[in-house]
Amino acid sequence: MTAATPLKPTESELEILQILWEKGNCTVREVHEILEKNKDAGYTTTLKLMQIMSEKGLVIRDTSSKTHIYKALVNQQKTEQHLVNKMIDNVFNGSAARLVMQALGNHSASQDEIDSIKKYLDDLSKK
Incomplete structure (x- = not known):
């Protein structure tokens, strides 16, 4: 995401970003377990959101191992x-x-x- 690109995370994406900012690198499972404490969220919904966030350039996904690790790209x-x-x-x-x-x-x-x-x-x- 370039400096000129406006940051427009949705409310759900912002919740995920908050987790990644606090915890650092996380798997979908780790993010999902934290989200689940405060709201009813399905694992597949969390996975899809994080995939979309990767496409939007909000997060980066490390696919070098079987378990993908996500990291916030936005400051x-x-x-x-x-x-x-x-x-x-x-x-x-x-x-x-x-x-x-x-x-x-x-x-x-x-x-x-x-x-x-x-x-x-x-x-x-x-x-």
Whole structure:
């Protein structure tokens, strides 16, 4: 996937990418077992999704052994940035502040998270 190609993983593909980003290289079975903990997912559905992701350039498949190993090809930070920017533009009419206020208003943040946010804002205002 080139830098100019927009990253457009589906929700299900994003769930798989999250696993690969956290765990590193995985087999379909390993990904499926993790997915199955949170939702009803069939093994063949997971396999097909990962094959499609390989075709789209989201993951790479090592076929050198009998058990194929998958690895994320897309960078987690760049993917997150792209999706957040898209959400800010499409949902919050370009307002990052509205996104932040909505997120903080709907979810409890720990004191550590609040302190980190305050520090980040202080650092931004010093620039």
